[in-house]
Amino acid sequence: MGNINRRTIVIALIFISIGISFVIKLFILQVYDPSYKFSAESNTRREIINYPARGLVYDRNGKLIVSNQADYDLMVIPRELKTMDSITFCNALEITMPELRSLFSDMKNKLRRRKISAIKPSIFYKQLSAKQYGYLQEKLYKFDGFFVQRRTLRKYEYPHAAHILGYVGEVGTQDIKRDDYYITGDYHGINGIESTYEKFLRGEKGYKYVLVDVHGREKGAFQDGKFDIPAIAGKDITLTIDIDLQKYGEQLMGNKIGAIVAIEPSSGEILTMVSSPNYNPSLLVGKKRAGNFSTLSTDSLKPLFNRPIMAWYPPGSTFKPLNGLIGLQENIIKPHSKVECHMGYTVGRFHQGCHYHYSPLDLRRSIANSCNAYYSHTFRGIIDNRKYGSVQEGFEVWKNYLVNFGFGYKLGVDFANENRGFVPNAKYYDKYYKKSWSSLTVVSLAIGQGELLTTPLQMANMTAAIGNNGFFYTPHIIRGIENDTIPSNFTTIHKTGIDEQHFAPIKDGMEMAVWSDEGTAAIARIPDLNISGKTGTAENPHGEDHSVFIAFAPKENPKIAISVYVENGGFGSRWAAPIASLMVEKYLNKDIHPTRKWTEKRMLEGDLIHGKE
Amino acid sequence: MAKNSLIKSIDWITVATYLILVIFGWFNIYAANYNPENPVFFDTSKEYSKQLIWIGLSIVIIWVIFMTDSKFYVTFSYFLYGLSVFLLFTVIFIGKEINGAKSWFEIGPVRFQPVELAKVATALTLARLMSRYGFTFNKRKNLLTIMVVWLTPVLCILLQNDTGSALVFFILILPFYREGLSGKILVFGLIAALVSVLTLIYPNAIILALIITGTFIFLAFNVNLKIIGTGITAGALGFALSLAVFYILGKEFRWDIFTITGAIFLTTHLAIKGFSKRLKVILPAMIFMWGAFSFTISSDYFVEKVLSDYQRNRVNVLLGFKDDPLGAGYNVNQSKIAIGSGGLTGKGYLQGTQTKFNFVPEQSTDFIFCTVGEEWGYFGTFGVVVLFVFLMIRIILLAEKQHSVFSRIYGYCVASIFFFHFTINIGMTIGLAPVIGIPLPFFSYGGSSLWGFTTLLFIFLKLDTNRSELIR
Numbered sequence A: 001m002g003n004i005n006r007r008t009i010v011i012a013l014i015f016i017s018i019g020i021s022f023v024i025k026l027f028i029l030q031v032y033d034p035s036y037k038f039s040a041e042s043n044t045r046r047e048i049i050n051y052p053a054r055g056l057v058y059d060r061n062g063k064l065i066v067s068n069q070a071d072y073d074l075m076v077i078p079r080e081l082k083t084m085d086s087i088t089f090c091n092a093l094e095i096t097m098p099e100l101r102s103l104f105s106d107m108k109n110k111l112r113r114r115k116i117s118a119i120k121p122s123i124f125y126k127q128l129s130a131k132q133y134g135y136l137q138e139k140l141y142k143f144d145g146f147f148v149q150r151r152t153l154r155k156y157e158y159p160h161a162a163h164i165l166g167y168v169g170e171v172g173t174q175d176i177k178r179d180d181y182y183i184t185g186d187y188h189g190i191n192g193i194e195s196t197y198e199k200f201l202r203g204e205k206g207y208k209y210v211l212v213d214v215h216g217r218e219k220g221a222f223q224d225g226k227f228d229i230p231a232i233a234g235k236d237i238t239l240t241i242d243i244d245l246q247k248y249g250e251q252l253m254g255n256k257i258g259a260i261v262a263i264e265p266s267s268g269e270i271l272t273m274v275s276s277p278n279y280n281p282s283l284l285v286g287k288k289r290a291g292n293f294s295t296l297s298t299d300s301l302k303p304l305f306n307r308p309i310m311a312w313y314p315p316g317s318t319f320k321p322l323n324g325l326i327g328l329q330e331n332i333i334k335p336h337s338k339v340e341c342h343m344g345y346t347v348g349r350f351h352q353g354c355h356y357h358y359s360p361l362d363l364r365r366s367i368a369n370s371c372n373a374y375y376s377h378t379f380r381g382i383i384d385n386r387k388y389g390s391v392q393e394g395f396e397v398w399k400n401y402l403v404n405f406g407f408g409y410k411l412g413v414d415f416a417n418e419n420r421g422f423v424p425n426a427k428y429y430d431k432y433y434k435k436s437w438s439s440l441t442v443v444s445l446a447i448g449q450g451e452l453l454t455t456p457l458q459m460a461n462m463t464a465a466i467g468n469n470g471f472f473y474t475p476h477i478i479r480g481i482e483n484d485t486i487p488s489n490f491t492t493i494h495k496t497g498i499d500e501q502h503f504a505p506i507k508d509g510m511e512m513a514v515w516s517d518e519g520t521a522a523i524a525r526i527p528d529l530n531i532s533g534k535t536g537t538a539e540n541p542h543g544e545d546h547s548v549f550i551a552f553a554p555k556e557n558p559k560i561a562i563s564v565y566v567e568n569g570g571f572g573s574r575w576a577a578p579i580a581s582l583m584v585e586k587y588l589n590k591d592i593h594p595t596r597k598w599t600e601k602r603m604l605e606g607d608l609i610h611g612k613e
Numbered sequence B: 001m002a003k004n005s006l007i008k009s010i011d012w013i014t015v016a017t018y019l020i021l022v023i024f025g026w027f028n029i030y031a032a033n034y035n036p037e038n039p040v041f042f043d044t045s046k047e048y049s050k051q052l053i054w055i056g057l058s059i060v061i062i063w064v065i066f067m068t069d070s071k072f073y074v075t076f077s078y079f080l081y082g083l084s085v086f087l088l089f090t091v092i093f094i095g096k097e098i099n100g101a102k103s104w105f106e107i108g109p110v111r112f113q114p115v116e117l118a119k120v121a122t123a124l125t126l127a128r129l130m131s132r133y134g135f136t137f138n139k140r141k142n143l144l145t146i147m148v149v150w151l152t153p154v155l156c157i158l159l160q161n162d163t164g165s166a167l168v169f170f171i172l173i174l175p176f177y178r179e180g181l182s183g184k185i186l187v188f189g190l191i192a193a194l195v196s197v198l199t200l201i202y203p204n205a206i207i208l209a210l211i212i213t214g215t216f217i218f219l220a221f222n223v224n225l226k227i228i229g230t231g232i233t234a235g236a237l238g239f240a241l242s243l244a245v246f247y248i249l250g251k252e253f254r255w256d257i258f259t260i261t262g263a264i265f266l267t268t269h270l271a272i273k274g275f276s277k278r279l280k281v282i283l284p285a286m287i288f289m290w291g292a293f294s295f296t297i298s299s300d301y302f303v304e305k306v307l308s309d310y311q312r313n314r315v316n317v318l319l320g321f322k323d324d325p326l327g328a329g330y331n332v333n334q335s336k337i338a339i340g341s342g343g344l345t346g347k348g349y350l351q352g353t354q355t356k357f358n359f360v361p362e363q364s365t366d367f368i369f370c371t372v373g374e375e376w377g378y379f380g381t382f383g384v385v386v387l388f389v390f391l392m393i394r395i396i397l398l399a400e401k402q403h404s405v406f407s408r409i410y411g412y413c414v415a416s417i418f419f420f421h422f423t424i425n426i427g428m429t430i431g432l433a434p435v436i437g438i439p440l441p442f443f444s445y446g447g448s449s450l451w452g453f454t455t456l457l458f459i460f461l462k463l464d465t466n467r468s469e470l471i472r
């Protein structure tokens, strides 16, 4: 072959150079670079996830509310399954043969729909009992492809505060897409503080790598645990609620529909947030969660509905103090301004009714007596103020005060799905009345009726702002996070735009509502405790009106501001006022005065759901 | 011819190489199908059993090929070509769609891919056309005939949506080169393929290429064309060398560095020529080119940053890197993991874990090389690469010994087709080539491809038995 064509050599060189490139690349892949070997071992080593304990939850006094309990899931790696003694398996799990068959067909379905992986562990049977776990642990070596994964479930120390705490459940496909920390089968907080503070509570998952042989059996730590990552426990959090007060509030609201929100005015901390009817948070733990959840969600009384932040109610007469404050700030009335009222407010053919009381009344007594005419007069004065040029402009001024008090928008409390309520603006009426409307058209807003809708939380917040003489902190449920600070928006002061001096007469009026002979809320009197409040009756087109009461105590530097709604409870003084006063008394005095025991008993036993009082 | 002399004249070394590859391939298909959790020794429903039947039938095919007179392949080449084009065309309409390509005939239990016949027939036909007396690429008519014969099957196969198989035909540029096609066209062909990929990836490369082209047009009017020709070759060499270095080391591609390297080679070459031949025009041309380079690279950095993601994405889709449901590069990554896990000596026969349970896709067809890598280690993969390179070079050296030009050209076609499959298939499993699903000759599971490659090779070996004769 001495005389080889030059072109043959070129072609041979092309063949050889590709061969050499392959040989070099293969050397790098197979001999030089160990990283591919490690990746391959990930297919033959098993990753065991160490689930950290979720952070504990304490109340404001350091009482443990939520803790954890150990729990064991039976995991399966479908690829590693072998034929097995299914009778022993059934006995270990205390299930029947058909049940086992359906578990397997479930697994196959999920495999087919690519919901689970054939080579990675997924849950086969959730939450083994201690007995099942003990029995299975001994026999597990017989069942290739199965192993037990330890994790924790929530344990609730009190059967209360379910709406605040929320619950923990398995992540869904969307959650996994949103946050790649999660994989199928992980738990996360779904509602309440479990959801809001998930990032702190969940901790960090740990990973342990063990070698498995061809039969899927563990053969000890992978590379002496060099790649193991320890789990980091979740951070403990402290809530602002007083669990004893919460419990008392839930008892008082027993067999009633409604809400209680109590706030510490000086800090915005939510002391209690009762939604009634409620449920035991333990119902939504572990395996029984799905069943209980569907029972709760189909209940006609909507126990899952978090009324304090989600329910809209008209504020009723409890809104009068705010209208009084706006009137003072806008210089429409003075504390001594008197308005005539003869069973109502009459302009031409228009008449807004009022109950019988002494006339004329000044500002203080108008609150104590809850006079409709006084506030209709004041409200129209604000809207029709000539300096604003038009009813629209005047209305916007009034509306802006409401917004400053936290109405019409979400307050930004640390719960998802807070409702913003509804405060109409001038445009809304322009559209509704085709631009022809006046202060008289919307005068029902003066007494907290009409289109206005507020949440119990917003009302409690307004009460706190009144107690504070004009400012508030965003209401919140978080008091402390282990080694961390609470979000800064909860420590930022919000001004209402009402000058401090205007609050004294309004507070006097609210004091008189409770303490003067003509007041509407004498039932709320607590011996030796200066409580001020205001009754309200929220119109309900679907049935009996709602009973409403707002209050704060003591009058100077109040420690608690509260709003109470009792649906279909009638007048504010009937249910809401006594319940609110009992809450205040319990919080500030720890005990209920003997003279009020009968009120307490009546409230605890009152049943507005099953048709008896 | 007496039977005894036929046996004597067969190139047994090639036959032995073929047998080693086929048998080793079968053992790997067995391993890829072996389930360590259910170790059945022999299961007639498994792929390895069927492959055994295909291998048996291959021996029948080989026997038939050897029994047929060599002249038959010349005489019937046009007929076979016509038949295969007809089949390639009809399969578009009545074929069965498998993996998105409509390239299979299905008659009862038998499946057949006409592209395998087309490879053989096209190789024979091209060999016959080019071996005619007085054939030269310089005649426009010859060139046109070759192009038509060459590209008709490509077009049909593209219409079947079987891009991988269509690409195989382009490698026939190697026999063309051997038979006198200008080396520049070979280089240009390779550069054209490279540049079309480049322009999709990297806009700066287009601009740099335009500057070089402009410089050349300028030079073309002023200096002799031969210097330009060698200059281009030098530049292409620099470009290719730097690219190869990056590629093999697995570094991220820097097209600008490659182009600049090419330009440095080019400048050096022209400078030497310019100096020795006293060509004054080269200096200003080079100054212009380098000035334009620095301007482009400094000012277009921003454009490159903005465009690169999108462009890269496009080329990935084009080249099939994204053609898998589990995300870009999943297949290649799994394949690299499997091969890498084999280490130097491999895990041992049937001891692989990655090439079982479908960690690796298509593990007995397109990705069969992974099983070799995992169970036989670097020794195994090195051996297979060496065997293939040996086989291909053996074929072209045998081809050179042919008295008949027809046999020689056909031999080059066979070696080139093996070369293309070898390059793309192994390149794909180790991440050096785009994922184009074409089989590894003799290794991959499947009757159609095994028979195709066997026929290709043994027709050549049959022709080789008559190497001293002139086959017309």
Ligand SMILES: [Zn+2]
Residues within 6 Å of the ligand: A341, A342, A343, A344, A354, A355, A357, A370, A371, A372, A373, A374
């Ligand atoms: Zn009145």
